[in-house]
Amino acid sequence: MAYSFDFPAVFDYTxxxxxxxxxxAALTVVSTVAGVSIGIAGAAARTSGVxxxxxxxxxxVEVIRNTPFLVQLFFIFFGLPTLGIRLPxxxxxxxxxxxxxxxxxTEIIRAGIQATPRGLxxxxxxxxxxxxxxxxxxxxxxxxxxxxxxxxxxxVIVMLGSSVCSQIAAEELTFAANFIQSRNFRxxxxxxxxxxxxxxxxxxxxxxxxxxxxxxxxxxxxxx
Amino acid sequence: xxxxxxxxxxxxxxxxxxxxxxxxKVNEGQVVALIGRSGSGKSTLLRTINGLERxxxxxxxxxxxxxxPGQSDLRALRLKVGxxxxxxxxxxxxxxxxxxxxxxxxxxxxSKADVRTIAEEALAKVGLxxxxxxxxxxxxxxxxxxxxxxxxxxxxxxxxxxxxITSALDPELVNEVLAVVRKLxxxxxxxxxxxxxxxxxxxxxxxxxxxxxGRIAEQGAPEEVFTKPATPELAQxxxxxxxx
Numbered sequence: 001m002a003y004s005f006d007f008p009a010v011f012d013y014t015x016x017x018x019x020x021x022x023x024x025a026a027l028t029v030v031s032t033v034a035g036v037s038i039g040i041a042g043a044a045a046r047t048s049g050v051x052x053x054x055x056x057x058x059x060x061v062e063v064i065r066n067t068p069f070l071v072q073l074f075f076i077f078f079g080l081p082t083l084g085i086r087l088p089x090x091x092x093x094x095x096x097x098x099x100x101x102x103x104x105x106t107e108i109i110r111a112g113i114q115a116t117p118r119g120l121x122x123x124x125x126x127x128x129x130x131x132x133x134x135x136x137x138x139x140x141x142x143x144x145x146x147x148x149x150x151x152x153x154x155x156v157i158v159m160l161g162s163s164v165c166s167q168i169a170a171e172e173l174t175f176a177a178n179f180i181q182s183r184n185f186r187x188x189x190x191x192x193x194x195x196x197x198x199x200x201x202x203x204x205x206x207x208x209x210x211x212x213x214x215x216x217x218x219x220x221x222x223x224x
Numbered sequence: 225x226x227x228x229x230x231x232x233x234x235x236x237x238x239x240x241x242x243x244x245x246x247x248x249k250v251n252e253g254q255v256v257a258l259i260g261r262s263g264s265g266k267s268t269l270l271r272t273i274n275g276l277e278r279x280x281x282x283x284x285x286x287x288x289x290x291x292x293p294g295q296s297d298l299r300a301l302r303l304k305v306g307x308x309x310x311x312x313x314x315x316x317x318x319x320x321x322x323x324x325x326x327x328x329x330x331x332x333x334x335s336k337a338d339v340r341t342i343a344e345e346a347l348a349k350v351g352l353x354x355x356x357x358x359x360x361x362x363x364x365x366x367x368x369x370x371x372x373x374x375x376x377x378x379x380x381x382x383x384x385x386x387x388x389i390t391s392a393l394d395p396e397l398v399n400e401v402l403a404v405v406r407k408l409x410x411x412x413x414x415x416x417x418x419x420x421x422x423x424x425x426x427x428x429x430x431x432x433x434x435x436x437x438g439r440i441a442e443q444g445a446p447e448e449v450f451t452k453p454a455t456p457e458l459a460q461x462x463x464x465x466x467x468x
Contacts, residue, residue, distance in 0.1 A: 123313035123372075126274050127327035127379060128302035137330055142317050219319075219359060 003188075010189045013180040020176030021197060023090065027172060028159040028205065031097035035158070036151065038098065039105025040144075044135060046106065047113050057106060064103035070164050072096050077168040093165035093172070101158045108150050112143030145217040152209040156202050163198070173197060227252045227287055227414050228273065228383055234281035235268060242268050244438040246282070250383070250431075255415045257425035257446075260435035261461060266418045269435070270385050273416065274298070274305040287382045303331075306381030310388040312368040314360040320347060320371045321356035324378045332379070339378070346374035350404050366397030370404055383414040390421060402428075422465045426450060434458045 010017075042061065045053040064072065076099075077092040087095065116139050124134035144151075166175035173194060181190040228250035235243035242265045250256055258266040271277040273284060275291060275298035284291040289300040314323050324343040328334045334342075347353050350370035360368050369389055376384055386405065390398040402424050409415055409428050419425055425432060426446045433443040436457045442449060453459040 117313070119309055119311050119313035120315060122276055123307075123309065123315070123375075124327075125276060125298075126302060126305070126307035127375070128299050128331045129327060130299075133330050137326055138315055145317070217317075219317075 005189060006186055007189050007193070009184045009186045010180060010193050012184070013176075016176045016180060017173070017193070017197070019171060020173035020194075021201070023170065024159070024162055024172040024201065027090070027093055027097060027162045027165065027170075028155070030094050031101055031158060031162075032155050034094075034098040035101025036105050036109075036155075038102030039109045039151075040140065042102060042106030043109035043113050046110050048131075061103045061106050064100055065107070069096065069100055069161055070167065072100060073164060073168060089165075089168050089170040092168055093162065093170040096165070097158055097162060100161070101154065104154050104158075105151055108147050108154060109143065111150075112145075112147035113139055115146060116143060141217070145213075148209075148213045148217065152206060152213070155209060156205055159205055160198060160202060173201075226250060227254075228416070229285040230269075230273070230282065231285075232282035233269070233272060233279050233284070235265075235272060235277060235279050242438050243272070243279075246438075246440055248433065248440065248443075250414060250416060252382075252414055253412045254431060255409045255429045256417070256431045256433060257429040258416065258418045258433050258435060259420075259422070259425060259461070259465075260441075264435040265438045266435045267387055270387050270416060270418050273383075273385055274302050274307050276307070303379065304382045306376035306379060306384040308369070308372050308376055308384065308386045308389045310391050312360070312365070312372045312392070314368055314371055314375070316360050319357050319359055320352065320363065320374075323360070323371055324375045327375070328378050342378050343374070346378045347371070349377065349407075350374045351400070364397060365393045366400045369393065369401045373401075373404055373408075377408075383416065384408070386415065386417040386419070388418050388420065390419070420465070434461065436461075 042057045045057045048054065073092065073096040076096050077087065077089070080087065120138055121134055124138045129137070162172055163174035165172055166178060169175065177190050177194040181187045184190070226249040228248070230246055230248040233243050233246040234241065246269055258270060260266050268277055272279050273286065279291075279293050281293055284301070286301055286304045289304050291298060291301050314320075315326065318326065321340075321343050324346050325336070325339045328339040328342060329336060344353065344356065347356060350373050352367060352370055352374065355363060355367060355371070360371070363371065372389075389405075390401050393401065398421070402421065405415065405417070406428050417425070417429070429446055431443060432446050432449040434441050434449065434457075436455075441455050442453065442458050449458070450462060453462055
């Protein structure tokens with residue numbers, strides 16, 4: 001084997017890689033914020049005791065969890081235009097990721113909510129708190145704290161899964177890799193570098209999520 | 225004029241009728257102990273009084289707030305009725321002070337500064353002024369239960385329900401909680417207690433209500449009930465609890 005590695009051939013395209021990393025990061029941030037918000041709302045709906053809400057959200061969750069992400073993405077990008085809904089690549093990518101994370105995080109957060117001891121809810125009820133007040137002040141924070149590690153993993157999975165969005169020409173990191181290797185014909189070097197970038201992004205994301213968790217769920221003294 | 229008035233309370237779980245027509249009146253400042261064997265319905269009865277258990281028949285009236293079967297808006301009732309649980313049920317993510325402050329801020333929309341004062345007073349009353357910033361898992365069982373009492377007091381209830389509040393405590397911690405209840409009784413708080421602490425019931429309560437199989441079998445002043453039980457069930461129960 002007389003292959004001579006040529007990594008500078010990749011770094012000639014550094015601006016393309018940077019753009020890819022930036023879009024991947026942006027997709028992840030937006031879909032995390034929106035997806036987890038949907039997850040909290042979905043979990044609240046599923047535990048509300050309102051049968052119709054529970055069923056409706058249940059259908060959404062199961063449809064998303066039991067179909068491939070790539071097909072969901074194609075449906076949004078190639079399917080919806082038939083109905084006159086035409087989204088640019090990055091918007092379709094964000095929508096697919098939000099819908100996907102929303103479904104998974106609904107189930108993860110629901111598990112946390114359902115682990116709330118019955119006595120805490122009764123304590124809230126006997127203090128004349130409404131269902132919504134109990135959810136907001138008593139249930140959700142300990143629930144999120146409990147499931148934060150699981151939710152963090154799901155967010156990392158969604159970040160890594162965003163590579164699939166290259167298939168609709170959203171110019172994220174994998175798209176950048178495909179683009180570069182089609183120009184310099186150095187697939188080993190290109191995918192080696194991009195793999196390292198994903199690894200770095202994932203490690204960084206996990207660290208950020210852990211820090212965020214510590215910050216939000218830390219114990220704080222009362223302020224008056 | 226009674227502060228608490230229960231009329232014809234019936235409660236069933238499926239085919240199992242656990243309350244079979246309960247009438248009970250409690251006057252302001254009265255301290256009432258509900259006693260009886262487990263399964264006699266005393267905890268269930270207590271829990272109907274703030275709507276934690278829905279009733280199938282009858283009516284509950286506390287200081288003008290009425291509840292009928294099937295009523296879903298229990299806010300007015302619950303604002304008048306405080307509750308302390310066997311398992312304390314403190315909110316684990318909040319400090320003692322925050323536990324006490326939560327409901328007055330959220331439910332009564334009182335200002336945080338005012339509520340802070342109320343919470344400090346309530347914790348001082350139960351002897352825990354120095355534990356304002358402690359989390360529940362940093363407190364002993366007895367301390368947690370006293371925080372729970374303070375949390376209930378901060379809502380200024382007209383009547384307090386205590387559901388076996390010393391049953392989950394180590395024996396050496398029981399007295400510190402009972403001392404707080406005794407103090408509340410002396411200050412004129414209206415109290416309904418489900419308890420197995422017969423000595424305490426005898427000393428502190430002015431009325432004992434003996435429940436048997438979902439009915440009130442006997443009620444009266446403690447001495448009377450203990451020394452002259454009218455029913456064989458009560459005589460047997462007293463025999464059981466005083467042997468210990």
